[in-house]
Amino acid sequence: MRYVSSKDLQPGMVISSNLYDNNEKILLKANTQLTEYFINRISKLQFDGVYIFEKDDVAKARQIVSDETRMKAINKLKRLDINACIFLANDIVNEIRSSKSLIIEQMSLSSYDSYTYVHSVNVDVLSVIIGIGMGLRNEELEKLSQAALLHDIGKCDVPLEIVNKPAKLTSEEYEEMKKHPEYGLKRLRDGRSQGTEEIHAVVKNAVYSHHENWNGTGYPRGLKGEAIHLFARIIHVADVYDALTAKRAYKDASNPSDAIEYLMANSGSMFDIDVVNTFIKYLAPYPIGCDVLLSTGQQGTVIENNEKYLSRPKIKLTSGVIIDMMKKLNVTILKILN
Ligand SMILES: [Fe+2]
Structure with a gap:
């Protein structure tokens, strides 16, 4: 399946998951073929997009997390509903733990639009799989999942024209973009005054540190090695892998085997070697269908x-x-x- 933004939906496309309104009522059932009427409703209700089936991918994509859960998480992230994200992050852990296989077969699920939200959910799923591979306990997996889902929440405080720029950033824009871990930390800290429940310190730490590099060349603090929390080291690897395999307006998607090479080539410098070694056990370099x-x-x-x-x-x-x-x-x- 593929995430298609509302403005690109076409009559005849078939949605791959149920679509819910804010009160968890079903608006459209999975397998519904879209008509002009449904497409208008979807955009009126301010969904940024939906997952649709692509030709012959029904059997191709082994679902580790359902499209329905992915859609819910995307919509809660978009509404900055941090409490709901925390619950969904825990649901995602349960879905992944009950999946028969954790082998990651998909080429790429990202799209140009809504990139940040779709990407955040992908990073969450990948991070939890790594966490399971590293033997984390359930409570730890839940915190890892929360941090991974919320890792880029600070991007909502970076000007939209920078976040969604369909080209490489200038150095000034990049400096602004680099502030998003700090903005994210602030959002999670301030959330409490806006009715959000207290977020665990480890989750805040991981969100703040997800761009730190193992060798100290990352940001915002230039932390090194194990001074970077394990959850941040895991999210960092999942984040870079998903960004490499995503097609963006200014770059093609890397195929999984090239992305794996990149992770291996940079382990020990950018990435924690143990995290990369665990991750590649679950990544199919040649996914079904390629x-x-x-x-x-x-x-x-x-x-x-x-x-x-x-x-x-x-x-x-x-x-x-x-x-x-x-x-x-x-x-x-x-x-x-x-
Ligand atoms: Fe980030």
Whole structure:
């Protein structure tokens, strides 16, 4: 599925999750085909967008967290409803813990518009998977999830033309953008006076520190190594991975195998090596549906991943023949084609 902003919806598209109003009443059911009337209602009710099915992706995307939960989180983030985000962050942990498999198969779920919200939810899901891989207990996972969902909440205090600029930022704009961890911390601190429940100190710390680098070159404090809270180190890796694999107006999306290379190349400098090593156990470098070129010169599409050896999936060749790379150890994947 794909997140499509309200202004880009077209009649005929099919939504992939139920759509709720503010009172949790169902407005539109999953699998509804959109008409002009529904599209008008969706924009009148100020939804910024919805998840829709794309051709043949129904079987492709293994759902670790439902579109419905993702949509709810996006809408609560957009409304800056911090209390509701805290509850949803805990729901996300439960959904992930009850998922049969935690292998991340998706190419990219981000879109140009509403990028910050969709990205925040992606980062949350990825962070919790890393947290599970690192053996965190449930209460810790909940706090990690809260911090990950709220990590960029401070961007709402950065001018919109900077946050949504469809091009690279100038150095002045970048300096302003770099203040968002501080703004985020302030929002979470001030929230209490606006009726938000007290947010755990660890959550605030992680939001404030999610752009710190392992070697001390990050911001805002230039902290080093384990002086950076583990949750911030996890969110940092998930954040950069999701940003790399997202298509933005000014850049193409990296494919997962290139993004994995980037994380590995920068572990020990930008990133905590243990966090990166845990993450890559869950990342399919060749997600189901991607087209690949093999060392034999043949081309094909990945149809199934081997959870233990993610670099050796099953591939359907253009000739229709299926090869299991676990049984053809002399064949390697040279590159992703799409
Ligand atoms: Fe950030």
